[in-house]
Amino acid sequence: MLMNRIIDFKQALYSINRLEAEKILAQCVEEAENTMEVIEGLVVRTLDEIGSEWEEGRVSLSQVYMSGVICEELVDQLLLPQSQKRKNQPRMAIAVLEDHHLLGKRIVCSVVRASGYELIDYGHGLMVDDIVERVVRDKIQIMLISTLMLSSALKVKDLKKKLNDLGAPTKVIVGGAPFRLDYQLCKDVDADGAAVTAAETIGVIKKVVDSIG
Amino acid sequence: MANKIEMTSMERVLTTLGFKEPDRVPFFLCLSMYGAKEFNISIKEYFSKAENVVEGQLKMREKYRHDCIYTFFYAPIEVEAWGGEVIYFDDGPPNSGTPIIKKNEDIDRIQVPEVRKSLVLKNVLKATELLKKNVGDKVPIIGVVMSPFSLPVMQLGFEKYLNLLYFDKVYFQKLMQINEKFCIEWANAQLDAGATAICYFDPFASPMMIPRELYLKTGFHTAKRTISSIKGPTATHLASGRAIGILDDLFNTGTNIVGVSAEENIGDIKKGCYNKLTVLGNFNGIEMRHWNAKETETKVKETIALAGKGGGFILSDNHGEIPWQVPEDVLLRISEAVHKWGRYPLQWVDK
Numbered sequence A: 001m002l003m004n005r006i007i008d009f010k011q012a013l014y015s016i017n018r019l020e021a022e023k024i025l026a027q028c029v030e031e032a033e034n035t036m037e038v039i040e041g042l043v044v045r046t047l048d049e050i051g052s053e054w055e056e057g058r059v060s061l062s063q064v065y066m067s068g069v070i071c072e073e074l075v076d077q078l079l080l081p082q083s084q085k086r087k088n089q090p091r092m093a094i095a096v097l098e099d100h101h102l103l104g105k106r107i108v109c110s111v112v113r114a115s116g117y118e119l120i121d122y123g124h125g126l127m128v129d130d131i132v133e134r135v136v137r138d139k140i141q142i143m144l145i146s147t148l149m150l151s152s153a154l155k156v157k158d159l160k161k162k163l164n165d166l167g168a169p170t171k172v173i174v175g176g177a178p179f180r181l182d183y184q185l186c187k188d189v190d191a192d193g194a195a196v197t198a199a200e201t202i203g204v205i206k207k208v209v210d211s212i213g
Numbered sequence B: 001m002a003n004k005i006e007m008t009s010m011e012r013v014l015t016t017l018g019f020k021e022p023d024r025v026p027f028f029l030c031l032s033m034y035g036a037k038e039f040n041i042s043i044k045e046y047f048s049k050a051e052n053v054v055e056g057q058l059k060m061r062e063k064y065r066h067d068c069i070y071t072f073f074y075a076p077i078e079v080e081a082w083g084g085e086v087i088y089f090d091d092g093p094p095n096s097g098t099p100i101i102k103k104n105e106d107i108d109r110i111q112v113p114e115v116r117k118s119l120v121l122k123n124v125l126k127a128t129e130l131l132k133k134n135v136g137d138k139v140p141i142i143g144v145v146m147s148p149f150s151l152p153v154m155q156l157g158f159e160k161y162l163n164l165l166y167f168d169k170v171y172f173q174k175l176m177q178i179n180e181k182f183c184i185e186w187a188n189a190q191l192d193a194g195a196t197a198i199c200y201f202d203p204f205a206s207p208m209m210i211p212r213e214l215y216l217k218t219g220f221h222t223a224k225r226t227i228s229s230i231k232g233p234t235a236t237h238l239a240s241g242r243a244i245g246i247l248d249d250l251f252n253t254g255t256n257i258v259g260v261s262a263e264e265n266i267g268d269i270k271k272g273c274y275n276k277l278t279v280l281g282n283f284n285g286i287e288m289r290h291w292n293a294k295e296t297e298t299k300v301k302e303t304i305a306l307a308g309k310g311g312g313f314i315l316s317d318n319h320g321e322i323p324w325q326v327p328e329d330v331l332l333r334i335s336e337a338v339h340k341w342g343r344y345p346l347q348w349v350d351k
Helices: A002-014 A018-031 A035-055 A061-078 A103-114 A128-137 A150-154 A156-165 A177-181 A184-188 A200-212 B009-017 B033-039 B043-048 B050-064 B077-081 B104-108 B119-135 B152-156 B158-167 B169-193 B212-217 B219-229 B247-252 B266-273 B293-307 B328-341
Strands: A092-096 A142-146 A171-175 A193-195 B141-146 B197-201 B234-237 B257-259 B278-283 B313-317
Touching (some): A035 A103, A061 A103, A128 A142, A150 A156, A150 A184, A184 A193, B152 B158, B158 B169, B169 B219, B197 B219, B212 B247, B234 B278, B247 B266
Parallel strands (some): B141 B197
16 A cells, blocks of 8 residues: 555655645544554655666766655654654764765764664764764764765775774664765775665664674 | 877877877866875875965876876865865875755855855865966866766755755755856866866766656756756766766766766776766775786776777776775886876787
């Protein structure tokens, strides 16, 4: 049933028709057994398809952004940020390392929250030591790092080393243009995972969660 | 067939722009902050004096034997002229800081800088003048502007700009009017100072960023109006963004050259715009940091084989800026390979 609604839901998002998207989501919630099932089956799947279409060059980043923001708002209405129903494991945060390009982080935040997860937003322009300090303080299990510049992306190696030296078990997941343009980069900086699109982040988070056990 | 007589860089580039084969494939190394390495000084210090950039550009051209002088300082220099903040790094391009337009109504009050009174822009003009005195008409000097359509990413921040573009047509149009006026003045001042052509950076126009339908209603008209008022040739560069899907639109803006993304096939792009637009590209600058000797030669050969025949092609990177982390050896090997494999006619391609 949810599969049949993905096309309509996606169309509503592409045309920035928030009311139509809200209507479709509300109908699905009414017919389903639980809210998380709808979030997984409709919202996450739609955002995943939108991410793939962006990677294939069929939709633009502005459509990915608008879709993420609308879905985040709609899911927020269904699940308050502190709701028990949110997938509150693992402890997760996001930051833009060193540089000041924010759109990638904003899109990932929307997609992650629209998928029913909660995460702390540490902001942008943060140096490695700033992030290490916060990760240790907040006992973060998964740290999402967004970068646009190659110089910032390469500093993930230093971040991983410092976390390891402190014995922090934190998994670092990276994303952003440098990692999309060079798949070797993720390995070079010892990241635990990389996501080419914002929606792909959800799959990577699930894998990391499974590996944490 | 005998090799053609050695051309100057300017002759080589003009020949390829006319869709004819010059003596060899022209190649542009878009070296900006990279010049600081020549002096072992910080990027901030390097850009503080026009003389540093002049000497840096000349040294790098001598070392790498490429076909242009590039007077691009850093992307946020224009917002700096508008009163914005620039954040420097030791090993990467400067970023723009807090956006100068915090809410749409600020567009009513924004102060448009006078190009010839702005200290930072005057520095670029001075570098251009000095370089022109040095290279004359032998080497093309490429000046740079941010397109009026893409500059708001730094003026407002990405998210606010997307909201302006989608939901506030009145303020969007006002901002375009202001930015177009500034961009035309800035481009023409660089041409007056000695620039041969203007690189019109317009990453926001890429279908990777906004749908083509939206571009046709917005940035396309901005580009058409602006480019028609720039008194010299232009190269539209999408700074790693894909161009496929809007090639005819870009041609219709009046531009002469298109920058090609590493994520698209330069051969396909070339076929799509031969005799209309010269293609520029498309080495993956991020991967270049770890290219070994064999890989470098292979990449040069592959790119030339895909796009070299018939002219209308300039070999370059895909972003319009060589990253700081790319080793000098890679650049030297690119140069060596272009000089070896880029000689026209490209008989080896058919073999």
